[in-house]
Amino acid sequence: MTVKELLAFEPGATDDLLHSWLGYTEVAGNPDLRYQISKLYSSMDKENIIVHIGAQEPIFNFMNVFLNKEDHVISQFPVYQSLYEVANSIGCEVTKWNIKQGENGWFTDLHELEAQIKPNTKLICLNNPNNPTGFIFTEDEIKEIAEMARKHNVYVFCDEVYKGLELDKIKRPWFADVYEKSVSLGVMSKAYGLAGLRIGWIATKDEEILEKMIKMKHYTSICSSSTAEFLSIVALKHSDEILNKNLALIEKNLEIADAFFNKFSSLFVYNRPTAGPIGFHKMNIKMPIGAFVDKLVDEAGVLLLASDIYAFDGQYFRMGYGRAEFEINLKHFEEYLLTLLKLDVLGNI
Ligand SMILES: Cc1ncc(COP(=O)(O)O)c(C=O)c1O
Structure with missing residues (x-):
């Protein structure tokens, strides 16, 4: 704002x-x-x-x-x-x-x-x-x-x-x-x-x-x-008005995310958040998640946070739902994923 x-x-x-x-x-x-x-x-x-x-x-x-x-x-x-x-x-x-x-x-x-x-x-x-x-x-x-x-x-x-x-x-x-x-x-x-x-x-x-x-x-x-x-x-x-406005944006973005994770259900464990603007999901790939998110930001300009930032074990990454441009950013992520899947470089497990 x-x-x-x-x-x-x-x-x-x-x-x-x-x-x-x-x-x-x-x-x-x-x-x-x-x-x-x-x-x-x-x-x-x-x-x-x-x-x-x-x-x-x-x-x-x-x-x-x-x-x-x-x-x-x-x-x-x-x-x-x-x-x-x-x-x-x-x-x-x-x-x-x-x-x-x-x-x-x-x-x-x-x-x-x-x-x-x-x-x-x-x-x-x-x-x-x-x-x-x-x-x-x-x-x-x-x-x-x-x-x-x-x-x-x-x-x-x-x-x-x-x-x-x-x-x-x-x-x-x-x-x-x-x-x-x-x-x-x-x-x-x-x-x-x-x-x-x-x-x-x-x-x-x-x-x-x-x-x-x-x-x-x-x-x-x-x-x-x-x-x-x-x-x-x-x-x-104006606390309620601001919170409701922000919540409505997150809800809208989560509906878009629901469809995305549904489409790639074997590639991710989708942990839909219960509260807040962020979720922490698992990616079923052999490539270390830190290397994947580095590649993603370098090659597609999309930023996710890998679980090693949190000193947390496992192939998790944090995704944010609080921004107005979420849909377009997710689209970039999806296009990039489809390219990698075609090239078969992820080592999907
Ligand atoms: C859980 C949590 N607590 C505290 C903070 C710090 O907040 P601030 O930037 O307002 O100092 C953050 C910032 O990311 C946070 O995520």
């Missing part, structure tokens, strides 16, 4: 923007923005919210104020790299809790998660909906994980940056609304598609974490851009 398109959602916003003040904003974020964010949750006040630069700053800051090297961390896997690498860099032992390939897409085993908890486990890191698999927990699973964490006195950090893009239209609660010792991570970059604003936030009821993260933010960014905060307020006032 352009600034112009965003401002068009709110009558009078363009004039207000031109008169907005360009001094420092508050360290915890513009109070109006914190209020708009708090309204996304069922049990948060603006005091429970700290605005940050994107989602990456709060991941880094939280891990650094919360973890010590003797702590054990469990991280859902595969996942956005910094959710486990920051803990690794602090010196923590990190155990990966795998999302698994099933007959009907991705699934997780909650018993396995509980079995991984040790006396020094301090944190479980989740990414719900998940990047890269498009997997999402049900509300019952969210509550079960919260209950398990409560029983073992373990904190949960839940990266919920893709929340709001549930393809089954079932709204799940934010983690911070169901568990008092948890932190929810949100951002304008993903579900809202407004990454250039660089506005993210954490929500938690834990006062000690709030206090430590405010202190840490004085060292990393002090405060966000006042203009980006203003534009984020406009976007959040």
Whole structure:
């Protein structure tokens, strides 16, 4: 979206923007923005919210104020790299809790998660909906994980940056609304598609974490851009409209993808995402997937992410459904595939 398109959602916003003040904003974020964010949750006040630069700053800051090297961390896997690498860099032992390939897409085993908890486990890191698999927990699973964490006195950090893009239209609660010792991570970059604003936030009821993260933010960014905060307020006032628009685009693109994967059903394992704009599919070829995606971008100009980017074993690749030009890009992919199949260079298995 352009600034112009965003401002068009709110009558009078363009004039207000031109008169907005360009001094420092508050360290915890513009109070109006914190209020708009708090309204996304069922049990948060603006005091429970700290605005940050994107989602990456709060991941880094939280891990650094919360973890010590003797702590054990469990991280859902595969996942956005910094959710486990920051803990690794602090010196923590990190155990990966795998999302698994099933007959009907991705699934997780909650018993396995509980079995991984040790006396020094301090944190479980989740990414719900998940990047890269498009997997999402049900509300019952969210509550079960919260209950398990409560029983073992373990904190949960839940990266919920893709929340709001549930393809089954079932709204799940934010983690911070169901568990008092948890932190929810949100951002304008993903579900809202407004990454250039660089506005993210954490929500938690834990006062000690709030206090430590405010202190840490004085060292990393002090405060966000006042203009980006203003534009984020406009976007959040129209949250449902923006999310529905983005969801409609993903649904349209997924229908196109359905037909494509149906046509090439022996070549792929199609894991249709349950939420979010990305899916993680398997390709039944002998050529290593990393070599295939390199060849694809070089020779056809189509970019996919191979599973080795995620340090994940297997012939998987990530495909995105959030762009307007998806259909034409998929067409290029298909034409290229047909050429390779004709030449018989893929080693289809
Ligand atoms: C799951 C997840 N969390 C956090 C981030 C970081 O978001 P941002 O670019 O807003 O800092 C990303 C970005 O790709 C992501 O995929």
